Amino acid sequence: MRPLAALGATEASRLRGVVFDLDDTLLTHGELTLEAYRALFRLRDAGLRLYACTGRPAGWAAVVARQWPVEACLAENGAVAFAREGRGVVRILRLSEPERLAERARLCALARELEAAHPELVPTDDAFMRLCDVTYDIGERVSVPATRLAVVRRDAGALGLRTYASTIHLHLTLSGDDKASGTLWLLARRHGEDPTGALARYAFVGDSENDAPCFAAFRTTIGVANVAASARRLSVPPRYLAPAAMGSGFAAIADHLAAERARRALGGAT
Numbered sequence: 001m002r003p004l005a006a007l008g009a010t011e012a013s014r015l016r017g018v019v020f021d022l023d024d025t026l027l028t029h030g031e032l033t034l035e036a037y038r039a040l041f042r043l044r045d046a047g048l049r050l051y052a053c054t055g056r057p058a059g060w061a062a063v064v065a066r067q068w069p070v071e072a073c074l075a076e077n078g079a080v081a082f083a084r085e086g087r088g089v090v091r092i093l094r095l096s097e098p099e100r101l102a103e104r105a106r107l108c109a110l111a112r113e114l115e116a117a118h119p120e121l122v123p124t125d126d127a128f129m130r131l132c133d134v135t136y137d138i139g140e141r142v143s144v145p146a147t148r149l150a151v152v153r154r155d156a157g158a159l160g161l162r163t164y165a166s167t168i169h170l171h172l173t174l175s176g177d178d179k180a181s182g183t184l185w186l187l188a189r190r191h192g193e194d195p196t197g198a199l200a201r202y203a204f205v206g207d208s209e210n211d212a213p214c215f216a217a218f219r220t221t222i223g224v225a226n227v228a229a230s231a232r233r234l235s236v237p238p239r240y241l242a243p244a245a246m247g248s249g250f251a252a253i254a255d256h257l258a259a260e261r262a263r264r265a266l267g268g269a270t
């Protein structure tokens with residue numbers, strides 16, 4: 001990982017937008033700080049389209065897309081999104097509603113089997129807002145040791161479930177989507193972006209294992225400083241590393257991208 005300062009004006013100016021994670025990337029231990037929220041406006045004012053991309057539930061995405069200066073918010077690791085449309089939001093799913101309900105019934109039945117074998121699993125406190133996944137708390141209100149988590153994930157895989165882990169939640173899903181495929185599908189649908197072009201034109205900012213598909217797929221990838229704790233679980237680390245953690249790191253990234261784009265606009269060097 002290279003320092004953020006190595007991301008130059010040419011690369012910053014080529015970008016059309018920024019895709020970013022929420023927990024422990026924009027949010028600092030769950031809190032949206034003033035400097036982090038201000039950073040979103042700094043990026044938008046620099047001409048960048050913003051897409052939040054989180055493992056958090058569809059219910060969060062509906063609020064984020066409606067209230068924040070973003071084009072859309074992908075939730076549940078890319079399985080569902082809410083996008084701004086007029087003065088409201090529209091829900092975007094690949095599945096029809098009957099297909100989603102059928103898949104959800106199968107998912108919940110398999111989750112009950114996993115819970116029977118692991119009665120220690122604690123549902124997340126945002127579970128009631130979810131449409132496409134089932135989630136357990138591993139680092140928010142309770143702490144699950146890595147060795148225990150590995151056993152749960154192995155058993156979930158044996159039941160035919162896919163799992164994603166962030167720093168706070170374990171996700172079970174039957175969806176084929178991850179953060180990268182969900183983002184590319186949304187960009188194509190909302191902005192007519194060719195996926196290959198989108199991978200070069202949108203930066204991704206994240207911090208942990210469920211961001212791995214985006215770190216591997218996008219060309220301009222940036223980790224907030226706390227990504228170092230997840231580095232050994234990332235097949236491809238982010239290309240650039242912010243000088244600070246979580247919301248402060250995100251603010252530093254926004255300042256740097258905006259400054260480099262302004263420098264290029266004024267005819268500065270790369």
Ligand SMILES: [Mg+2]
Nearest residue numbers: 021023024207
């Ligand atoms: Mg995160």
